[in-house]
Each structure stands twice: as C-alpha cells, then as structure tokens.
Amino acid sequence: MPSGKILFLATVYTHLAAFHIPFMRFFQERGVEVHAAASSAKGHKENVEAAGVICWEIPFARSPYSPANLKAYRCLKDLLWKHRFDLIHVHTPVAAFLGRYLAKITHQGPVLYTAHGFHFYKGAPRRNWLIYYNAERLAARWTDGLIVVNGEDYENARRMGFEPGRNLFYVHGVGVDLSFFGAPSYENAVRRELGLAVTDVVVTCVAEMNPNKNHIFLLNAWKQIATRETHSNNHLLLVGSGELKSYLEEKVKREHIPRVHFLGFRRDVPAILHASDIVTLTSKREGLPRCIMEAMAAGKPVVATNVRGSRDLVDDGHTGFLVEPGDVTGLAAALERLMRDPELRASMGAAGKAKIQDYSLDRVLAEMAAIYNRYLDE
Known part of the structure; x- marks a missing residue:
C-alpha cells in the first residue's frame, strides 16, 4: 500500500x-x-x-x-x-x-x-x-x-x-473486538451496584433513546411480564440516553412498571452484558446493530424485532428469537420463554457466540x- x-x-x-x-x-x-x-x-x-x-x-x-x-x-x-x-x-x-x-x-x-x-x-x-x-x-x-x-x-x-x-x-x-468479551470476571460487581441478586433474571437493552429504537414497545411488553407474580425477580436494564429518556422515565413512573433501571450512558457495556441473562433490541429499522453483535460476543441470547440487520444476526430459534415490530404479546412471550429456561439461554448464547466469530x-x-x-x- x-x-x-x-x-x-x-x-x-x-x-x-x-x-x-x-x-x-x-x-x-x-x-x-x-x-x-x-x-x-x-x-x-x-x-x-x-x-x-x-x-x-x-x-x-x-x-x-x-x-x-x-x-x-x-x-x-x-x-x-x-x-x-x-x-x-x-x-x-x-x-x-x-x-x-x-x-x-x-x-x-x-x-x-x-x-x-x-x-x-x-x-x-x-x-x-x-x-x-x-x-x-x-x-x-x-x-x-x-x-x-x-x-x-x-x-x-x-x-x-x-x-x-x-x-x-x-x-x-x-x-466487534472480541477481546473485550472474554472471561466475565466483573459481572457480579455490576449486579452489586444495582442491588440485584445472582438469582435475578436480567434483561438488558443497549440503545439510544430515540423513536427508532422503540423503547415504548419494549416497555409495553415488559409491563405484561413484570406485573405477574411469577416474574418478581426479573429486571430490565435500559442503557443509553437520548431525546426520549425523560418521557420513558415518566411512562414507567406513571404506569407503575416495576423493576426498570435507567442506567444512562455507560462506558462499561461489556460488564453490563456479562451481568445480563438476555439482551433485547426492539428497533423499527437497523443497519447491522453493534449492540446485538456485542451481546452475542458475550454469549447472551437475543430477542429482537424482525427487521433488516437484526435478522442478519439473530437466527430465530437458534441464537435467540425474532418478533414482529408492534407485537407486544409476541415480544413478551419470547422474553418469558427465555426467562423460564436457563438451559435454553445457555444454548442460544453459545450458538450466538460461535456465529459472531465471523463478525x-x-x-x-x-x-x-x-x-x-x-x-x-x-
């Protein structure tokens, strides 16, 4: 050259x-x-x-x-x-x-x-x-x-x-720099910071809070899940900031949606992903979302909307689940299935980690x- x-x-x-x-x-x-x-x-x-x-x-x-x-x-x-x-x-x-x-x-x-x-x-x-x-x-x-x-x-x-x-x-x-997603020696520190038990099931979304990322869709599905007594140990982490952050915080407060944690902009995303059990992204459109690639590198199953870019990464039923945009019941069901089944989470996470080597x-x-x-x- x-x-x-x-x-x-x-x-x-x-x-x-x-x-x-x-x-x-x-x-x-x-x-x-x-x-x-x-x-x-x-x-x-x-x-x-x-x-x-x-x-x-x-x-x-x-x-x-x-x-x-x-x-x-x-x-x-x-x-x-x-x-x-x-x-x-x-x-x-x-x-x-x-x-x-x-x-x-x-x-x-x-x-x-x-x-x-x-x-x-x-x-x-x-x-x-x-x-x-x-x-x-x-x-x-x-x-x-x-x-x-x-x-x-x-x-x-x-x-x-x-x-x-x-x-x-x-x-x-x-x-994706895979060296950032090696052995998770720090995942418990993140849970301690947030007051979460090792046995709690953590769902994480890493995304700028703008209309395209569609957090409202995610919160509506989370409301269906989290208000059920059987899911009292489940937590949703929202990582990121943006124009809709205040609106989303107010929605959570107004509708009494439990166990939603707004973490804002963070520089320790690899640690947060390792501390998570499931990663989700509910965008209306994507190119090729890095947050999904990083979740797969961390060995986590992904629940995402069936849109361009996300479906290039997520093999439905193998590395996670794809749901149609706007299908609140379908999103809630996909998340609940993974919440109830730690073995499925582990197998899908391993499959995603293998696939992401190409990226x-x-x-x-x-x-x-x-x-x-x-x-x-x-």
Missing part, C-alpha cells in the same frame, strides 16, 4: 469515533496520513484527534432538508480543492452524498461508500424511497465502490446497478484491507 493521504468523511464525529478508529489506525500503521471531516456538534472530535488523525470541521446537519448543509457544502468543497486524497471513505447519508459529488468535481482519488443501513428498506415510508432511494441512484455514478453490511441492502444495491465483486462488497459490519474486528479489518488495497493499487 503506497503512502499518501486518506480522508474519512461522515456527518458527525460521533459516528467516526464509535466505529472507524480501528480502520484509521490500519492506514496509519502503513505510513498513510489520515484525515477526517465531520461536524463536532455532537462531540467526540477529540477522540478522533487523540488517535493522531488530522481533523476538519464541516458543519453538516443530519437532516437533508437543513439549510446548514449549504455551509457544509462550501466548507467541504474548499477542503477538497486544497487537498488531494488518494482515497476517500464516506459514511452516513448527508455527508456521503455531498462528499461523493464533490470528490468527483475536485478530481480526488477513488471514493468508497459504506452504507450502514440505507434509509429505504422493506416497510420504510414511501417518502424514504422517493428521497433516499433516488438520491442513491443519482450518487451511484460518483461511487467507485459500495460497501454494505446486510443482505437486504446488498440486494437493493444490485437493483441500483452495482455489481458484486466489481464495485459492490459485503462486509461483516464494523467488527470479529480482525476479520472485518481483513475484509476492508482487501477492498482498500484494490482501489489504492488502481
């Missing part, structure tokens, strides 16, 4: 800090100068800078309708006229669209786009198909390589004209290295 300059581009630095620092280090270890460009409005720019990456501020807004993106367009255009990059790797819809167009008109090197979950998908609102699908069809002409992380997006990419092995690639997500960070780095080398060699 020749020395040179690489640019990682996303709408917010939060995304780059959470998922792409290992790939930036991959280039740095090979003598490549790594740059990143995004908005720091949500924080975490300092995490990327701490990795030795040259960072640029581009004031993107997540909404494609925001007038702030006009300023972002001008800032990014100015950056790309001043710097020539040997490869640009774009992420997230707004930054990816503007970045691909500007890379072509400023005569940059090849442009790769990782779609972490197209905003058009089976069951998506018609507006999403009209806006995002047509935007991606237009941007296809500026995309040298498209990387997808789930089966549904792979098929949609083929329909847009991308060709497997030529400019369409399937990779196993952003990878390890080492494997994904190897998959991405092959793609990067292909375009840099050209």
Whole structure:
C-alpha cells in the first residue's frame, strides 16, 4: 500500500469515533496520513484527534432538508480543492452524498461508500424511497465502490446497478473486538451496584433513546411480564440516553412498571452484558446493530424485532428469537420463554457466540484491507 493521504468523511464525529478508529489506525500503521471531516456538534472530535488523525470541521446537519448543509457544502468543497486524497471513505447519508459529488468535481482519488443501513428498506415510508432511494441512484455514478453490511441492502444495491465483486462488497459490519468479551470476571460487581441478586433474571437493552429504537414497545411488553407474580425477580436494564429518556422515565413512573433501571450512558457495556441473562433490541429499522453483535460476543441470547440487520444476526430459534415490530404479546412471550429456561439461554448464547466469530474486528479489518488495497493499487 503506497503512502499518501486518506480522508474519512461522515456527518458527525460521533459516528467516526464509535466505529472507524480501528480502520484509521490500519492506514496509519502503513505510513498513510489520515484525515477526517465531520461536524463536532455532537462531540467526540477529540477522540478522533487523540488517535493522531488530522481533523476538519464541516458543519453538516443530519437532516437533508437543513439549510446548514449549504455551509457544509462550501466548507467541504474548499477542503477538497486544497487537498488531494488518494482515497476517500464516506459514511452516513448527508455527508456521503455531498462528499461523493464533490470528490468527483475536485478530481480526488477513488471514493468508497459504506452504507450502514440505507434509509429505504422493506416497510420504510414511501417518502424514504422517493428521497433516499433516488438520491442513491443519482450518487451511484460518483461511487467507485459500495460497501454494505446486510443482505437486504446488498440486494437493493444490485437493483441500483452495482455489481458484486466489481464495485459492490459485503462486509461483516464494523467488527466487534472480541477481546473485550472474554472471561466475565466483573459481572457480579455490576449486579452489586444495582442491588440485584445472582438469582435475578436480567434483561438488558443497549440503545439510544430515540423513536427508532422503540423503547415504548419494549416497555409495553415488559409491563405484561413484570406485573405477574411469577416474574418478581426479573429486571430490565435500559442503557443509553437520548431525546426520549425523560418521557420513558415518566411512562414507567406513571404506569407503575416495576423493576426498570435507567442506567444512562455507560462506558462499561461489556460488564453490563456479562451481568445480563438476555439482551433485547426492539428497533423499527437497523443497519447491522453493534449492540446485538456485542451481546452475542458475550454469549447472551437475543430477542429482537424482525427487521433488516437484526435478522442478519439473530437466527430465530437458534441464537435467540425474532418478533414482529408492534407485537407486544409476541415480544413478551419470547422474553418469558427465555426467562423460564436457563438451559435454553445457555444454548442460544453459545450458538450466538460461535456465529459472531465471523463478525470479529480482525476479520472485518481483513475484509476492508482487501477492498482498500484494490482501489489504492488502481
């Protein structure tokens, strides 16, 4: 791989800090100068800078309708006229669209786009198909390589004209560092902190509290379960923060839903997962959810909604259960079945841990290295 300059581009630095620092280090270890460009409005720019990456501020807004993106367009255009990059790797819809167009008109090197979950998908609102699908069809002409992380997006990419092995690639997500999910020497500490007994059954959801993650659906199912006397030793841990946190806390209080613990943002997610018996995710849509991958790495069975991305990971009846979005009774039944059966939890957890080896960070780095080398060699 020749020395040179690489640019990682996303709408917010939060995304780059959470998922792409290992790939930036991959280039740095090979003598490549790594740059990143995004908005720091949500924080975490300092995490990327701490990795030795040259960072640029581009004031993107997540909404494609925001007038702030006009300023972002001008800032990014100015950056790309001043710097020539040997490869640009774009992420997230707004930054990816503007970045691909500007890379072509400023005569940059090849442009790769990782779609972490197209905003058009089976069951998506018609507006999403009209806006995002047509935007991606237009941007296809500026995309040298498209990387997808789930089966549904792979098929949609083929329909847009991308060709497997030529400019369409399937990779196993952003990878999970399995070294964080080894022997759980600290799980009892988490239970002690929360006042939970070793015999309590703990269900955990790790997700930002926004409408898409659908915590209301989960709480409605939990209400069915937790108010039964036979489940008086079951606890629900909600890990994460977000715009709906106050509303959800008020719902729990108003409806007297028992044994729900709001843990907020945590940096010890591996320990929390090891202290859990079951992990759940009730999203309306996903790309390829890392929280499910981490749960499987920790050897936990997963109950998830039957949506793109989640169903790529969860083998229904083997590594966990899939339920239809909105089926409160079905979600409650799936959780209850696992609560009652520790042997089933153990067998499903073991099956998930075996499956997730394919999604390890080492494997994904190897998959991405092959793609990067292909375009840099050209």
